[in-house]
Amino acid sequence: MTALPDPNTLSEDEAKAELARLAEILNEANTAYHTQDAPDLSDADYDALKRRNADIERLFPALKRADSPADQVGASPAEGFTKVTHAVAMLSLSNVFDDADVGEFDGRVRKYLGLSANASLAYTAEPKIDGLSLSLRYENGKLVQAATRGDGTVGENVTANARTIDDVPHEIADAPEVLEVRGEVYMSHPDFEALNVRQAEAGDKQFANPRNAAAGSLRQLDSAITRARPLRFFAYAWGALSAPLAETQAGAIEQLAAYGFQTNPLTALCDGPDEMIAHYRKIEQLRADLGYDIDGVVYKVNDLVLQGRLGFRSTTPRWATAHKFPAELAWTHLEAIDIQVGRTGALSPVARLTPVTVGGVVVSNATLHNEDYIAGRDSKGADIRNGKDIRVGDWVQVYRAGDVIPKVADVDLAKRPETAVPFVMPDHCPDCGSAAVREPGDAVRRCTGGLVCPAQAVEKMKHFVGRSAFDIEGLGAKQVEQFYADGWIKEPADIFTLRDRYGSGLQQLKNREGWGERSAANLFDAIDERREIGLGRVVFALGIRHVGEAAGNLLAAHYQDWQSFSTAMRTAALGNTAWDDLISIDGVGGVMAQSLATTFQQDAEWASIERLAEHLSIQEATRPDTSDSPVAGKTVVFTGTLERMSRAEAKARAEAMGAKVSGSVSAKTDLVVAGPGAGSKGKKAAELGIEMLDEDGWLALIGAA
Structure with missing residues (x-):
């Protein structure tokens, strides 16, 4: 992986640019992995980039982006499936990578719970199966619904397919009225090899690895195909329950086994980090002989009451983490x-x-990041790989983790051909011929062609129709490429004029390969259904650099309607009222603001956006209902020692009720919650006449006394 500058050495502007770059890479990686079952970023690189993002956000908390990868879970559901809203969100796990990280995880848990380092604290440790997450809902003992993780909140309905898996019971005796069992769908190594043999004999595409095979098999629109695939299922968690399974994680897993589910026999109970790490080592040694893919070990606090106290961050539980294997x-x-x-x-x-086979997977492509990486230097000009550049013809070392495209790690100069020449990055776009410019502070060259560039136009429209954007049923990446190549669409607005421009549209479309009269009619109807759409989706769908899904929703919540938003973006300039209002939004920094203003103030881009808006009814955004909260909209400061809950618990509770928690007292502070030892913050609150409560008063105010 590219050697990147130490986050501690970054200036504020460099940190902003780096957070923007990381958000773009990681959000695209989420879509490739979770939605397309075609990952292009290795587990190791993905984890390393997320850690880098977290490090920079910790050093520059004010620069955290609204679309921060730290707040993302999975990706939106794929096309072709009905959607299922999870009663309990299916969150991802935080990661640790070495023994010291495990100790730090345990330390954070103890600190949050107020436990000493010597207090006994049990964890479960189990293999992290490399498959596809699945949630099974049982009502009165009968399987009624199965759903994939999706984006953690909304998944894909794969009930018919799940019923074909032998490890999934259709009925459970003596089960609670409502029981959601969660686990991982996977494929064993022998079954995977046999499947690829059958695929080859039938002339069908072979799978790269068991994870892709399992994911592709479960997400078939025809359940008969799924039935023919040898899928397995390990249960390890739960969602909605009408009655508790047990008092501990280990007890709950035993109960799931009693209900007839397969649970992993390598799950163990560990007392503290030393035993957790010892079990990790044991599983690591057994890994090659398990017969199925794993990519780490998951640790969970065993006591379910403590799990409840620890709760969740925005995308991960505090009571669990995954200890990943190396690349x-x-x-x-x-x-x-x-x-x-x-x-x-x-x-x-x-x-x-x-x-070449890397970890059991045949790979033939690798990303080379950027021209600096190829030249053997980082963005500061310092050597990486001891200054060795990468040339066509070289003997190179590649690495991977899990099931994805590798990266080039090293070069063997002793095997370099005499004919090999240094690689020169093109200064013109290979697709449209426009100048490719590398701006100061940017690690990559960018084509200046905009929508004139076919590659950019197609990629922008693929983004536009994506699941988190316009989500037009029947119009995915493949169809966008086809319609663009045929000259049917050149910009997003063209999608909404297809029916008008081609009469009924049916005759011309249904005669094309892969289309029939019904599918053509369905497409035009689906396009019409998306003429009415929320403001946040529209902002995200425009594909503006640095503006992700979360940022789109954040901007929509602030501006409320399209007219207000577009007018502000058209007029925002450094130092004026519109600009000041834009960067005052919590989560919007100067880099994102500049990107928005630049896009809307370019005549060609604005004309394209206007043409699109003419075909839409853009709905106003709505704010969350916190009308019943006594602290909604208030700025709260916690100071001193809290005795009935930790500071982190108090902050999380306040924010969930619509309050903004600040670390300092000012004239804008509405309420100070002061425990023993409040010190200077308490004095300043008294001087400013700000309302003060002790911990009991705070709990009474929020109804938690």
Whole structure:
């Protein structure tokens, strides 16, 4: 992986730019992994980039983005499935990578709970199955619904497919009235190999690895195909329950086994970090002989009451974490370096490799990040790989973790051909010929062609129709490419004029490969259904650099309607009222603000946006209902020692009720909650005449006394 500057050495502007880059890479990686079952970022690289993002956010908390990868779970459901809203969110896990991290995780848990380092605290430790998450809902003992994780809140309804899995009971005796069992769908190594043999014999596409095979099999629109695939299921968690399963995590897993579910026999009870790490080592040694893929070990606080107290961050539980395994390595030849153009115009070099097996998976492509990485230097000009550059013809070391495209880690200069020459990054776009410019502080070159560039136009429209954007049923990436190539659409507005421009549209479309009269009619109807759409989705769908899904919703909540938003973006300029209002939004920094203003103030871009808006009824945004909360909209400061809950618990509770928690007292503070030892903050609150409560008063105010 590219050697990147130490976060501690970054200036504020560099930190902003880096957070924007990380958000773009990680959000695209989430979609590739969770929605498309075609990951292009290794587990190790993904984890490393998330850690880097977290480090920078910790050093520069005011720069945290509204679309921060730290707040993302999975990706939106794929096309073709009905949606299921999870009664209890299916969250992801935080990660640890070494023994010290495990100790720090345990320390955070103890600190939150107010436990000493010597107090006994039990955890469960179990293999982290490398498959696809599945939630099974039983009512009165009968399986009524099965859903994938999706984006953690909304998943895909795969009930018919789940019923074909032998490890999934259709009925459970003596079960609670409502029971949601959660676990992982996977495929064993022998079954995977046999499936690929059958695929090859039938002339069908072979799968890269068991995880992709399992995910692709479960997410078939035809359940008969799923039935023919050898899927398995391990149960390890639960969602909605009408009655508790047990008092502990271990007890609940035993109860799931009693109900007839397969649970992992390597799950163990551990007392503290030393035993957790020892069990990790044991599983790591057994890994190659398990017969199925795992990519780490999951630790969970055993006591369910303590799990409840610990609660959740925005996307992960505080009471659990995943201890990931390290990446794997292999050597092969670099045959070519191709350039791909992304949605934002970024020119990305891709290594074409002589196919090699890495950790049981055959890979032939790798990302080379950017021109600096190829040249053997980081963004500051310092050497990486001891200054060794990468050339076509080189013998290169690649690495991966799990099931994804590898990265080039090293070069063997002793095997470099005499004919190999240094790689030169093109200064013009390979797709449209426009100048490719590398701006100061940017790690990549970007095509300046905008919508003139076919690659950018197509990628922008793929983003536009994505699940978190316009989500047009029947119009996905493949259809966008087809319609663009045929000249049917060149910009988003063209989608909404298809029916008018082609008469009924049916005759021309139904005669194309893959289309029939019904599917064509359904597409035009689906387009019409999306003419009425929420403001947040529209903002995100525009594909503006640095503006993710969360940022779209944040901007919508602030401006409320399209007219107010678009007018502000058209007029925002450094120092004026519109600009000051934009950057005052919590989560919007200067980089995002500049990107928004630049997009809306370019005549060609604005004209395209206006043409789109003419076809839409953009709905006003609504704010969450906190009308019953006594602290909604108030700024609260906690100071001194809280005795009945930790500071972190108090902050989480206040924010959940619509309050803003600040670390300092000012004239804008509405309420100070002061425990023993309040000190200077208490004195300042008294001087300013700000309302003060002790902990009992605070709990009484929020109804938690």
